[in-house]
Amino acid sequence: MKYNFRHIEQKWQNAWEEAGIFEAQDNSDKPKFYGLVEFPYPSGAGMHVGHIKAYSGLEIVARKRRMQGYNVLFPIGFDAFGLPAENYAIKTNTHPRVVTDQNIKHFSEQLKRVGFSFDWSRVIDTTDENYYKWTQWIFLKLFENDLAYRDKTLVNYCPSCKVVLSNEDSQNGKCDICGSEVIQKEKEVWYLRITKYADKLLEGLDTVDFPEAIRVQEENWIGKSKGAFVNFTIDGVDEKLRIYTTRPDTLFGVTFMVIAPEHPLIDTYADKITNMDAIKAYRDECQKKSEFERVNLVKDKTGVRIEGLEAVNPVNGKKIPLFIADYVMMGYGTGAIMAVPGHDQRDYDFAKAFGLDIIEVIKGGDMSVEAYTGDGEMVNSDFLNGYTNKKDSIERMIEYLEEKGIGEAGVQYKMKDWAFNRQRYWGEPIPIIHCPNCGMVGVPYEELPLKLPEVEQFMPGEDGKSPLAKIDSFVNCTCPKCGGAAKRETDTMPQWAGSSWYYLRYIDPKNDKALADMDKLKYWMNVDWYNGGMEHVTRHMIYSRFWHHFLYDIGAVNTFEPYAKRTAQGMVLGSDNQKMSKSKGNVVDPLEVVEEFGADTLRTYVLFMGDYGASSPWNESSVRGCKRFLDRVARLADNLQDANVSSLESKLHKTIRKVTNDIEDMKFNTAIAALMTLLNDFEAEKKVGRDQYVAFLKLLNPFAPHLTEEIWQYLGGEGFLSVSEWPVFDEAKTIDATVEISVQVNGKPREILSIAVDADQEAAEKAGLALQKIAKLVEGKRIVKVIYRAGKILNFVAK
RNA sequence: GCCGGCAUGGCGAAAUUGGCAGACGCAAGGGACUUAAAAUCCCUCGAGGUAACACUCGUGCCGGUUCGAGUCCGGCUGCCGGCACCA
Numbered sequence: 041m042k043y044n045f046r047h048i049e050q051k052w053q054n055a056w057e058e059a060g061i062f063e064a065q066d067n068s069d070k071p072k073f074y075g076l077v078e079f080p081y082p083s084g085a086g087m088h089v090g091h092i093k094a095y096s097g098l099e100i101v102a103r104k105r106r107m108q109g110y111n112v113l114f115p116i117g118f119d120a121f122g123l124p125a126e127n128y129a130i131k132t133n134t135h136p137r138v139v140t141d142q143n144i145k146h147f148s149e150q151l152k153r154v155g156f157s158f159d160w161s162r163v164i165d166t167t168d169e170n171y172y173k174w175t176q177w178i179f180l181k182l183f184e185n186d187l188a189y190r191d192k193t194l195v196n197y198c199p200s201c202k203v204v205l206s207n208e209d210s211q212n213g214k215c216d217i218c219g220s221e222v223i224q225k226e227k228e229v230w231y232l233r234i235t236k237y238a239d240k241l242l243e244g245l246d247t248v249d250f251p252e253a254i255r256v257q258e259e260n261w262i263g264k265s266k267g268a269f270v271n272f273t274i275d276g277v278d279e280k281l282r283i284y285t286t287r288p289d290t291l292f293g294v295t296f297m298v299i300a301p302e303h304p305l306i307d308t309y310a311d312k313i314t315n316m317d318a319i320k321a322y323r324d325e326c327q328k329k330s331e332f333e334r335v336n337l338v339k340d341k342t343g344v345r346i347e348g349l350e351a352v353n354p355v356n357g358k359k360i361p362l363f364i365a366d367y368v369m370m371g372y373g374t375g376a377i378m379a380v381p382g383h384d385q386r387d388y389d390f391a392k393a394f395g396l397d398i399i400e401v402i403k404g405g406d407m408s409v410e411a412y413t414g415d416g417e418m419v420n421s422d423f424l425n426g427y428t429n430k431k432d433s434i435e436r437m438i439e440y441l442e443e444k445g446i447g448e449a450g451v452q453y454k455m456k457d458w459a460f461n462r463q464r465y466w467g468e469p470i471p472i473i474h475c476p477n478c479g480m481v482g483v484p485y486e487e488l489p490l491k492l493p494e495v496e497q498f499m500p501g502e503d504g505k506s507p508l509a510k511i512d513s514f515v516n517c518t519c520p521k522c523g524g525a526a527k528r529e530t531d532t533m534p535q536w537a538g539s540s541w542y543y544l545r546y547i548d549p550k551n552d553k554a555l556a557d558m559d560k561l562k563y564w565m566n567v568d569w570y571n572g573g574m575e576h577v578t579r580h581m582i583y584s585r586f587w588h589h590f591l592y593d594i595g596a597v598n599t600f601e602p603y604a605k606r607t608a609q610g611m612v613l614g615s616d617n618q619k620m621s622k623s624k625g626n627v628v629d630p631l632e633v634v635e636e637f638g639a640d641t642l643r644t645y646v647l648f649m650g651d652y653g654a655s656s657p658w659n660e661s662s663v664r665g666c667k668r669f670l671d672r673v674a675r676l677a678d679n680l681q682d683a684n685v686s687s688l689e690s691k692l693h694k695t696i697r698k699v700t701n702d703i704e705d706m707k708f709n710t711a712i713a714a715l716m717t718l719l720n721d722f723e724a725e726k727k728v729g730r731d732q733y734v735a736f737l738k739l740l741n742p743f744a745p746h747l748t749e750e751i752w753q754y755l756g757g758e759g760f761l762s763v764s765e766w767p768v769f770d771e772a773k774t775i776d777a778t779v780e781i782s783v784q785v786n787g788k789p790r791e792i793l794s795i796a797v798d799a800d801q802e803a804a805e806k807a808g809l810a811l812q813k814i815a816k817l818v819e820g821k822r823i824v825k826v827i828y829r830a831g832k833i834l835n836f837v838a839k
Numbered sequence: 840g841c842c843g844g845c846a847u848g849g850c851g852a853a854a855u856u857g858g859c860a861g862a863c864g865c866a867a868g869g870g871a872c873u874u875a876a877a878a879u880c881c882c883u884c885g886a887g888g889u890a891a892c893a894c895u896c897g898u899g900c901c902g903g904u905u906c907g908a909g910u911c912c913g914g915c916u917g918c919c920g921g922c923a924c925c926a
Binding site: 257265298390452574648662664720829 | 840841842843844845850851852853854858859862863864865866878879893905906907908919920921922923924925926
């Protein structure tokens with residue numbers, strides 16, 4: 041048979057869709073499998089081949105599981121709110137709805153032409169009002185449970201996009217969307233109290249199957265630390281200066297204190313401070329800096345001594361100087377630290393820069409060179425002297441602090457509450473009403489969805505307000521509680537909102553009574569396998585796990601954790617080994633590959649190119665190699681015979697085992713290599729048994745579904761190969777009677793020996809020594825030891 | 840700086856618990872077929888060495904454990920990702 045992909049792909053895609061063979065059944069006696077891939081943001085640029093690789097992993101697993109008799113839910117949707125559509129709308133004066141619909145259409149076509157076996161009857165779109173109705177519903181629940189609140193704080197602000205950004209959205213001090221420098225601005229913003237779920241998020245990690253690297257990353261993001269709060273005093277005033285430390289046992293080594301430039305203490309005691317001008321100047325300097333500059337660029341320690349105030353170390357009554365410095369953050373701990381220059385490098389650098397005392401309290405380092413952060417015997421520490429175990433000395437000190445009432449044990453998290461709003465149009469309206477009498481009131485549930493109003497202008501207001509603020513008919517409303525005149529919240533939710541619960545909606549995408557029906561949730565949850573990018577492991581994953589934990593607490597879902605298993609794919613790099621990007625001009629469009637080589641070749645290549653979890657560069661010659669492989673598969677269809685070729689049986693069954701196992705381990709590259717090897721073996725024979733060939737086609741089907749369906753039909757097969765039964769290997773046929781083992785002398789491989797797989801050591805030794813080369817090598821030497829591992833090696837240790 | 844991960848031919852990469860390094864594919868070279876090209880098929884393909892074998896070296900670098908190390912341990916170097924003056 042000749043493989044003409046242009047003639048067959050559309051045909052089979054239509055046939056599958058008409059037959060609905062990839063639609064999941066809500067009621068089924070089959071075991072269920074819920075495979076989830078991260079739904080795309082439908083950008084104007086369309087998909088690139090990286091998307092294809094990202095979806096192909098679970099695509100193969102889903103197709104294989106269907107053939108193995110599972111009821112498979114493998115859905116797709118679109119995470120369509122977000123700034124690019126809105127920025128494009130501003131530029132071209134096209135409504136984001138129109139742009140988004142176009143992009144979704146384009147993405148859908150691309151996905152369909154690659155032949156993904158998604159259940160298109162369940163497609164979702166986060167910007168659909170029937171979807172965001174439930175995003176708003178979840179927000180109201182969070183609000184009712186005191187997990188959504190407003191607070192005035194310094195926020196990352198992008199002067200170009202005119203929006204407030206979360207830390208996560210402004211990494212490296214640059215706006216994620218436009219790349220401009222982020223500045224600090226005081227603003228009242230919405231927060232979600234994710235920190236309240238910090239411990240649950242940590243606990244949950246013990247109940248799921250995440251790779252170690254992913255688990256560690258999430259743990260580090262949450263960043264739980266154990267330590268102590270200690271109350272220092274300020275000399276001459278009735279004020280406690282509270283600090284947090286992970287090393288309370290170094291308290292006797294404290295020689296100064298540092299507070300964040302924004303610390304309220306400064307304003308409280310402005311009249312006592314004699315160098316307010318210098319302090320204010322330093323403060324202003326810090327305000328200008330983005331968080332990036334503040335924490336990254338400043339290698340030299342800067343700061344200003346607070347003249348007129350002195351702190352007192354509560355454990356020894358010593359007076360110590362007080363500084364402000366930008367290396368201390370208001371947002372972590374208490375915004376103040378005790379400085380132990382002997383045993384913390386940052387404090388050491390600061391002490392050196394300002395000529396401050398350095399006291400050694402842990403033996404083992406050289407105070408004249410650097411801070412010593414290792415373990416050792418406690419010295420210069422009164423009652424702690426002589427302690428050598430860190431844990432004991434910390435415990436003893438906390439005991440002392442609690443006994444004297446000057447401090448107590450405590451924990452801190454690195455994770456901050458989630459800044460949850462945008463001053464933009466293209467997002468879910470926050471369903472809150474501000475009433476002058478009643479304060480903040482939630483929009484009544486029966487009024488959801490609170491629809492995005494039609495607007496003419498998408499430009500944000502100059503003050504960073506949402507475009508919604510300009511629409512009087514939207515803003516003005518009556519308070520649902522008292523009936524008086526009130527105003528609506530005009531901020532919208534961040535893009536993370538819609539993607540925090542979408543996996544639940546796939547289960548029941550059209551439900552208008554609940555986000556999903558509980559019986560259906562009970563059938564489908566958890567997501568059995570979630571695959572996506574490494575870059576989403578800390579943000580999206582933590583946010584959605586937080587929402588899920590909350591939904592579990594209010595009884596809206598039936599499981600504690602949403603994702604039973606998580607894996608991550610590596611990137612597809614450009615042929616120049618660089619990240620694909622428009623500016624580098626190295627982006628590969630999947631449709632172009634489909635046009636030139638066919639969808640099956642594209643699918644096979646993205647998985648054959650290397651380890652699924654690793655990044656590897658695109659190489660068109662290698663794409664051609666995969667095409668060649670499929671051509672040869674098709675040609676072989678004309679070389680069949682009725683009877684199986686017995687010499688191929690063992691090879692076939694080993695391949696069935698390998699492909700079956702490799703797919704579950706996401707080792708797609710070696711699965712494909714095994715299929716190529718088997719094809720080579722097939723071709724080496726003059727004829728191949730029809731059944732043997734069909735088993736091969738089934739193994740290949742998840743990778744190259746169009747071609748294998750076509751060949752199946754060409755051979756007169758009935759029904760779809762895509763839903764036929766997955767081959768099962770016969771264990772007995774995979775066991776060889778004889779094996780080739782390496783015969784070594786002193787650990788060096790010298791010969792190959794063909795021997796019965798179950799030969800005992802005596803027989804192996806005899807056979808080994810019978811080999812001419814081996815006999816020569818051990819001649820005249822004494823064999824001191826023989827190591828034999830049946831089926832593996834035979835090693836003569838000779839002297 | 841901290842936390843992860845990685846480092847194997849000209850290239851992408853393989854290699855159960857330590858047991859024949861380089862499967863599979865690409866590129867390259869040679870040959871067959873062809874008026875020619877494409878396509879296809881056959882052979883070679885880590886380095887040195889040899890007529891061919893043999894043999895020696897070889898998985899980023901230095902050392903160790905072991906009969907045996909790409910794999911384990913200690914110490915480096917480089918690259919990628921994440922977090923980042925986190926107290």
